[in-house]
Amino acid sequence: MKRGSFAAGFLTCLLLAGVTTTAYAAGIMAERSTHRIYVNGREVHMEAYVINGNNYVKLRDIGEQVGFNVCWDSDAKCVQVESKKPYTGEAPVTSAEAKPVEQPAQTDVATAKQDIIDCTNALRRENGVAALRVNDRLMQAAQVRADEMAAHTVYSHTRPDGRKFNTATDCPYMAENIHRIADWVLSDQTLAERAVADWSASTTHNKNMVNPKLSEIGVGLARGVNDTGDPCWYCVQLFLYDGCSVTRVDTTAMK
Structure with a gap:
């Protein structure tokens, strides 16, 4: 695309529609030209004026006849010629460069679950306790607990239907840690880091994580909202006492 700026020599300001035979501006006399005008051997009609013996034609008329666009660029404050664009007499529509919308960091649920397990086992190692399996x-079962809390905005060790958390499996010998973490809290920490850090800061929750009598773990994560409507994560740790086993997992409880 070729663009150029053209000064007042083209008389874009001088040649007004109301001019008839003679125009005066700043001491310059312009008379309507009677010369015939040809473009590529074809006679065309263009409004022309004679000034000091020279013929002047409106740039817009030239653009229309030869097939390129001529327009006033209000941003650059000059006339623009676009030789590769058809004549419209109007400036091309421009739009501000689209800036990518910053998206919140995406949490890989499977990775976050494993990170919670790894962080918990790291804490156990620090306390001289064997890692959880x-x-x-x-x-x-932990996912069932996370899902049912998120579905009903119920943040409790009591299930939405009123039963205890340990009814999520057929083995009642379990311990549970739960957490509800709003998205805005996770500006400088991962979900796993925040969850384990907060559980560690609570005596009861930390006791579950480092209890040597607990030997197995399950983790559940679910998206939901908190009581004020903020998007959040419902996080669940289920621990199984050593020597116990689970053979059946319950379905998600309803209110």
């Missing part, structure tokens, strides 16, 4: 059924 991942129990698949306990993972399912």
Whole structure:
């Protein structure tokens, strides 16, 4: 695209529609030209004026006849010629460069669950306690607990239907940590880091994480909102006492 700025020599300001035979501006006399005008061997009609013996034609008329756009660029404060654009007499529509909308950091749920397990076992090592083993059924049960809390905005060790948390499996010998973390809290920490840090700061929750009598773990995470409507994560840790086993996992409880 070729663009150029053209000064007053083209008389874009001088040649007004109301001019008839003679125009005067700043001491310059312009008379309407009677010369015939040709473009590529074809006679065309363009309004022309004779000034000091020279013929002057409106740039817009030239653009219209030869097929390029001529317009006033209000931002650059000059006439613009676009040789590769058809004549419209109007400036091209421009839009501000679209800036990518910053998206909140995405949490990979499977990775976050494993990170919670890893952080918990790191805490146990610091306290001289054996690492917890991942129990698949306990993972399912923890997810049931997270899902039912998120579905009903119920943040409690009591299930939405009024039963205790340990009815999520057929083994009642469990311990549970729960947490509800609003998105705005996670500006400088991962979900796993925040969850384990907050549980560690609570005597009861920390006791579950480092209890040597608990040998297996399951983790559940679910998206929901808190009591004020803020988007949040419902986080669940289920721990199984050593020597116990889970053979059945309950479905999500309803109110």
